[in-house]
Amino acid sequence: MKKNLGPLNALYPMLSILVGTEVDGKPNFNAIAHVGIIDMNTLSISMGKAHYSNQGIKANRTLSINFPTPEMVVKADYVGMVSGATVDKSTVFETFTGELKGAPMIKDVPLAMECEVVDIIDMPQHDVFFVKPRNTYCEEAAMTDGKIDYTKVNPLLFDVSLKQYRRLGEAVADCWSVGSRYKGNK
Amino acid sequence: MKKNLGPLNALYPMLSILVGTEVDGKPNFNAIAHVGIIDMNTLSISMGKAHYSNQGIKANRTLSINFPTPEMVVKADYVGMVSGATVDKSTVFETFTGELKGAPMIKDVPLAMECEVVDIIDMPQHDVFFVKPRNTYCEEAAMTDGKIDYTKVNPLLFDVSLKQYRRLGEAVADCWSVGSRYKGNK
Numbered sequence: 001m002k003k004n005l006g007p008l009n010a011l012y013p014m015l016s017i018l019v020g021t022e023v024d025g026k027p028n029f030n031a032i033a034h035v036g037i038i039d040m041n042t043l044s045i046s047m048g049k050a051h052y053s054n055q056g057i058k059a060n061r062t063l064s065i066n067f068p069t070p071e072m073v074v075k076a077d078y079v080g081m082v083s084g085a086t087v088d089k090s091t092v093f094e095t096f097t098g099e100l101k102g103a104p105m106i107k108d109v110p111l112a113m114e115c116e117v118v119d120i121i122d123m124p125q126h127d128v129f130f131v132k133p134r135n136t137y138c139e140e141a142a143m144t145d146g147k148i149d150y151t152k153v154n155p156l157l158f159d160v161s162l163k164q165y166r167r168l169g170e171a172v173a174d175c176w177s178v179g180s181r182y183k184g185n186k
Numbered sequence: 187m188k189k190n191l192g193p194l195n196a197l198y199p200m201l202s203i204l205v206g207t208e209v210d211g212k213p214n215f216n217a218i219a220h221v222g223i224i225d226m227n228t229l230s231i232s233m234g235k236a237h238y239s240n241q242g243i244k245a246n247r248t249l250s251i252n253f254p255t256p257e258m259v260v261k262a263d264y265v266g267m268v269s270g271a272t273v274d275k276s277t278v279f280e281t282f283t284g285e286l287k288g289a290p291m292i293k294d295v296p297l298a299m300e301c302e303v304v305d306i307i308d309m310p311q312h313d314v315f316f317v318k319p320r321n322t323y324c325e326e327a328a329m330t331d332g333k334i335d336y337t338k339v340n341p342l343l344f345d346v347s348l349k350q351y352r353r354l355g356e357a358v359a360d361c362w363s364v365g366s367r368y369k370g371n372k
Contacts, residue, residue, distance in 0.1 A: 137191070150352070
């Protein structure tokens with residue numbers, strides 16, 4: 001029996017990533033789960049308008065996307081709980097830089113992307129940054145046969161309903177493959 | 187040691203949902219993983235321009251979002267492998283309707299949303315539908331204390347790198363809570 005919960009956004013779990021930017025010359029990180037894939041190589045990063053990070057992103061037109069692991073959950077949650085306006089978050093993580101200015105990445109994450117902002121959409125609650133990855137860095141230990149292996153990346157997922165971080169579970173089946181077993185409904 | 191993979195979109199895994207629409211008066215479903223949260227109650231559903239479903243969505247200005255379970259993976263993958271232009275997918279799932287026309291939902295999924303299209307963004311490869319959920323239907327058996335419990339919803343996640351569907355894993359920690367254990371880096 002289905003219950004109607006009204007106009008509830010139930011599109012969870014979502015990846016919980018750490019967005020890196022530079023504000024006033026200092027690295028700053030925020031935990032963001034309102035993300036998406038807009039086009040094959042264009043991503044959306046939606047951030048509440050009050051976030052301190054947003055001014056850095058708007059000034060630099062760059063940001064980084066970092067994938068924390070469950071082992072990093074205390075730090076990952078911490079940078080989502082305090083604002084860069086009042087707390088200096090530049091020392092929470094060791095960082096490295098790539099080609100882009102203003103997009104510091106986190107050394108300890110297995111996977112990070114440095115991205116250029118290609119558009120900004122002004123929504124009622126969020127600034128929505130459409131970004132294109134320019135370079136994607138993956139630990140070789142998190143790859144299998146030259147491809148990113150998300151079992152080894154071990155990303156955090158975010159569930160707003162029970163307010164929990166979750167792990168990624170095991171593989172179920174191969175995409176664009178298992179469906180060929182479908183023989184009709186009768 | 188991190189390897190630079192170039193401008194690769196690595197924002198995975200993403201939810202693998204089934205988008206329901208009505209084309210020429212018949213229910214049609216497609217498997218979509220290019221989704222996102224744009225604003226608190228605005229979602230993005232990005233669909234390759236060639237998809238048959240897109241014409242139904244544009245005509246009706248509605249769609250449904252359905253959460254298949256791992257047990258439904260054969261059907262879920264099947265509707266992503268064949269086009270409604272050549273195959274009638276209206277009998278793959280038993281459907282139900284809510285308030286909106288043109289947004290059939292799947293009886294067997296634990297969680298479904300009927301949505302109105304509020305904007306369409308024309309990207310090079312994808313039509314991007316910005317939608318607002320109008321009603322969200324959840325099986326009572328997939329809820330805990332009146333809230334959606336994603337352990338019970340048991341969603342499918344999509345990994346494009348190894349071309350696999352994945353399960354959701356276990357809880358790691360509470361959001362906006364575990365971060366208070368952070369005591370600084372030294």
